[in-house]
Amino acid sequence: MQKVKMIAQGRVQGVGFRWGVFSLAQEIGGITGRVWNKDDGTVEILAEAQDSASMAKFIQEIRKGPTPFSKVTYLDVTLSNFNSYSDFKISN
Template sequence: MQKVRMIAQGRVQGVGFRWGVYALATEIGGITGRVWNREDGTVEILAESKDSPLMAKFIQEIRKGPTPFSKVTYLDVTLANFESYKDFKIAN
């Protein structure tokens, strides 16, 4: 199981970014986790997958920006340890 924590910076709030991340996780399949806005204007994503190529594709698509109006200027991706999720949801 690969678990990552991502912090997306750029134009990521007010542009449907969280919904785009949710749709991307659903479309790719095999990705579970959570996504939410942070008070500092960034978006945090906790994601996990048993399939490394799927996770790599998910991260690649997040870097591109999952919605037409979003623009990711920096994506911090680190391995993480968190409670496993059974689905992917938008938190808060």
């Protein structure tokens, strides 16, 4: 199990970014967690993957921007320890 916390900066709110992250987690498979907008204009993601290859692909695709109108200028990725989730959801 690999758990990470990500903070995405750039054009990440109002461009379908959270839905893109959700879709990406579904597409890759084996990734659970949460994604939500923060008041400071960033997006926070808590993600857990069964294997490091899936997590690496997930992080790589988020760095590219999961939607056509999003643009990630900085992605802070840190190992984290949070309660496990059984699915991936968009939180408010």
